[in-house]
Amino acid sequence: MKLFQFALLFLINLPLYAETKPDVDIAITKSRDNTWTLTYQMSRPANRLGFVRNPDNSRIERWKPVSSDFEIVFEEGKEYLNKKDGTSFEHVELMLTPTYKHLSKDYAPFSPYSDGGVLIYTGRLFACIDKCSDNVNDWRVSMNIPQGEHLIVNGKVYTKSTNWVDRDDGMNVYVGRQKPIETDSVIAVIDSGLPEKIQSSLSADIPKLMVYFQERLGKLSGVKSTLYASYAKVDDRSSQGGTLPHQIFMHWNLNDLNKKVKDAKFISQTTWFFAHEVAHLYQRSKVGVLYGESNQSWLHEGNADWLAALALLDLYPKTEEYVTEKVGRFKKHCVKGLTELKLMDAAKKGQFGLYYTCGLLIHQAIDQAVQKKSNGLKNIYSLWNEFRQKVEQGDKKGPETFLALVEQYASKELVVRIKVLVETKLSNPEDTLSRLIADK
Numbered sequence: 001m002k003l004f005q006f007a008l009l010f011l012i013n014l015p016l017y018a019e020t021k022p023d024v025d026i027a028i029t030k031s032r033d034n035t036w037t038l039t040y041q042m043s044r045p046a047n048r049l050g051f052v053r054n055p056d057n058s059r060i061e062r063w064k065p066v067s068s069d070f071e072i073v074f075e076e077g078k079e080y081l082n083k084k085d086g087t088s089f090e091h092v093e094l095m096l097t098p099t100y101k102h103l104s105k106d107y108a109p110f111s112p113y114s115d116g117g118v119l120i121y122t123g124r125l126f127a128c129i130d131k132c133s134d135n136v137n138d139w140r141v142s143m144n145i146p147q148g149e150h151l152i153v154n155g156k157v158y159t160k161s162t163n164w165v166d167r168d169d170g171m172n173v174y175v176g177r178q179k180p181i182e183t184d185s186v187i188a189v190i191d192s193g194l195p196e197k198i199q200s201s202l203s204a205d206i207p208k209l210m211v212y213f214q215e216r217l218g219k220l221s222g223v224k225s226t227l228y229a230s231y232a233k234v235d236d237r238s239s240q241g242g243t244l245p246h247q248i249f250m251h252w253n254l255n256d257l258n259k260k261v262k263d264a265k266f267i268s269q270t271t272w273f274f275a276h277e278v279a280h281l282y283q284r285s286k287v288g289v290l291y292g293e294s295n296q297s298w299l300h301e302g303n304a305d306w307l308a309a310l311a312l313l314d315l316y317p318k319t320e321e322y323v324t325e326k327v328g329r330f331k332k333h334c335v336k337g338l339t340e341l342k343l344m345d346a347a348k349k350g351q352f353g354l355y356y357t358c359g360l361l362i363h364q365a366i367d368q369a370v371q372k373k374s375n376g377l378k379n380i381y382s383l384w385n386e387f388r389q390k391v392e393q394g395d396k397k398g399p400e401t402f403l404a405l406v407e408q409y410a411s412k413e414l415v416v417r418i419k420v421l422v423e424t425k426l427s428n429p430e431d432t433l434s435r436l437i438a439d440k
């Protein structure tokens with residue numbers, strides 16, 4: 001019997017928590033009246049809980065301890081949950097605010113759908129006794145939902161409740177009544193309140209873009225990706241997209257989308273946004289993301305944007321004018337930004353947008369140089385595929401490995417120029433940028 005149990009456990013590939021029990025278990029309960037309760041249960045007494053992700057201090061506002069004995073404090077850029085009297089605890093409950101909140105360089109905690117459904121981001125909940133470190137990377141998560149609603153976890157639908165082991169960056173979990181639609185390339189949960197034009201574009205363009213990138217970058221490994229598109233009709237002006245392993249999601253938090261879709265430029269911009277996010281899916285592999293630190297985001301954001309430009313030009317030739325105008329605008333933005341700071345400092349100086357604009361120009365220059373050297377036989381995709389292979393074989397993630405390949409596929413001079421552009425404060429960014437493509 002024991003042996004049988006063991007074999008069964010092995011077969012259904014149960015999580016790894018048999019070895020060491022995680023310190024902090026996470027339980028989420030959504031009640032019928034849309035109250036969200038988060039419970040942390042510790043395996044040993046804790047004086048405080050720290051969190052993996054600390055984009056700002058908004059947990060203080062948005063997470064309300066059920067007992068007034070507890071508080072969330074912000075210290076040296078990080079949030080902590082503790083008891084006001086400093087004593088230890090093994091159990092704590094909090095009420096969450098289930099609305100959209102833009103978090104800079106992080107995933108939104110909740111993305112509401114217009115029919116009352118919602119995406120909840122689990123990485124936001126990852127907590128550790130005292131503080132988090134790279135050694136803690138497993139959380140047992142359970143979720144309870146009201147009757148009549150379902151959960152979508154890893155592309156699978158669950159009614160009532162379910163639990164799983166979560167790790168790394170976590171995932172988005174859908175809670176609501178909308179049934180997912182499965183197509184050849186994705187499982188989709190598209191907000192039925194989105195304008196018809198966006199809904200049809202999501203259903204048609206995302207699969208089309210996935211096929212486009214798959215032909216160039218290879219099939220994604222593992223389970224089929226899930227596409228979540230949500231729309232909260234509120235008085236705001238933000239929209240955000242992102243990807244996590246096997247997930248792509250977009251949220252619109254504004255109230256004039258019906259008016260906006262009448263504008264052709266907005267439609268091109270939306271298609272670009274889709275292409276950019278789909279391209280990100282291909283920057284992951286079985287070893288996780290291929291890129292490195294946040295201050296080197298020109299690598300993945302620039303790549304996703306250059307690939308978006310290529311996809312738009314190939315699949316939607318009418319967007320040519322839009323793309324040309326956008327690349328011109330990116331150049332101006334990049335030049336202006338780099339007169340003020342080094343590209344490497346853009347993240348910490350709140351100029352994250354420069355990784356998109358300067359990054360696109362870097363990838364454009366690489367693509368052109370690679371094509372020229374190989375007489376058109378190779379391009380940015382060939383380079384990226386080898387980059388992925390190298391990282392899978394154990395080479396370092398990020399720009400070091402990538403630039404070594406740029407040297408091989410293009411030239412050492414180009415690598416030097418890119419490094420100057422990224423790492424130094426330029427006296428004449430316009431000149432440096434135009435010399436980036438001087439290899440032509």
Ligand SMILES: [Zn+2]
Nearest residue numbers: 276280301304
């Ligand atoms: Zn991006």
